[in-house]
Amino acid sequence: MGTGNTSVQNLIEQCLIRYMTRKEVMNFLSVKKKIEPAVTELVWQKLEQENQEFFNAYNLRLTLKEQIAEFNQLLERQVKMMHHADTAGVSYRPVSASHVSPSKSSFLISNILIITNYVYSCSHSKSNS
Template sequence: MNTEEIQSSSQASNEISHNHQNSLVAESPRAATGSSSKGINQNKNVCREDIELVQNLIERCLQLYMNRGEVVRTLSTRAKIEPAFTTLVWKKLEEENSEFFRAYYISLKLKSQINLFNQLLEHQSHLMKSSVLPNTPVAPIHIGMDTKTGNFFQCYL
């Protein structure tokens, strides 16, 4: 597998950062393990190096906050690793590191909520810009504390 093939298949996972994605797979599993061109796990003889390679690639994906589906698709398209093999290694990592994965899944949910919040803010911004009519007064946005009531008015932009 050459660099052009790796980069051309990167469009399969638009959710991850392109800067990090290009460095995700530094070498082909075939080059590292001598496996056939069909990819890992089709040879039926999986060696320890194959498992370690997939584990290392999964760990790189975890640093990019990818979920299991994204990891499986990315390793399948970019490194030609069988999805079933990636899933098997993922499950083994989950069993061995249950506390880490519990926290990791919470981080994934938080990432999803932040992305949704940012999309909603952007949508609201577009709506506010397009719906302002000429000569229509706009209510001021208060940021800070109302000293009379003690209430906080905050704007999260």
């Protein structure tokens, strides 16, 4: 890749560290760095061709990130509804006997991505040994 493409590649890699989607990367580089989307797309495709295994794992992590975010939103709604029910004097019976409070649960769920990355990097480094 040429010098210009190398700097685009470096910017894309910085975005990947932040778990940005392809669309987010294209938009960020277009708006903030004034890089034509066609150039970003070309470099992205080249990176995908050269690093198929990485991008397969990366896309799985993006899916997990989206699912965790959605779960946290649902959990937040549940907490608000339970708080509203408490203030309205409505009694409710929890469905599960879970000993994990919603705030602790949210904290635990948000850390799944970190744990997943650690497990993946450990297994990936062992397979390269």
